[in-house]
Amino acid sequence: MLTKTIFYHDTDCGGVVYYGNYLKFFEEARTLYMQERGYSVPDLMKRGLYFVVARQETEYKYPVRYADVITIDTQIAEVSDIKIVFENTIKNQDGRLCTKGKTTLVCVNAQGMPSPMGASVKQAMAPTPR
Numbered sequence: 001m002l003t004k005t006i007f008y009h010d011t012d013c014g015g016v017v018y019y020g021n022y023l024k025f026f027e028e029a030r031t032l033y034m035q036e037r038g039y040s041v042p043d044l045m046k047r048g049l050y051f052v053v054a055r056q057e058t059e060y061k062y063p064v065r066y067a068d069v070i071t072i073d074t075q076i077a078e079v080s081d082i083k084i085v086f087e088n089t090i091k092n093q094d095g096r097l098c099t100k101g102k103t104t105l106v107c108v109n110a111q112g113m114p115s116p117m118g119a120s121v122k123q124a125m126a127p128t129p130r
Helices: 023-035 041-046 119-124
Strands: 002-005 050-060 067-077 085-090 097-108
Touching: 002 023, 023 041, 023 050, 023 067, 023 085, 023 097, 041 050
Parallel strands: none
Antiparallel strands: 002 067, 050 097, 067 085, 085 097
């Protein structure tokens, strides 16, 4: 779980988080999730494994505002030889659900072609019990 304070640069002119910034928040949470399971992005790249976003779904339920403290929870919903589906929820400091996201990553090689991630990565990224 990632905890983050919302700064002025995260918001639009109304003091609400700019909608595109949620993708950055999801990315940060995914990166930490993978690191906690022993796989950093640079290490995966050295192994010739690159994860690219193939699909993104975002549902905005309640505004996040300047100075809010949010928590981003990351879970894996699905994993296959070449795909990982992450689910994120963002809650504010009051515990209110603000945003839900679902991101599908596909593993590709250096030429951008789909490539198996390997058994060890797949096992480390197995869906989390809920």
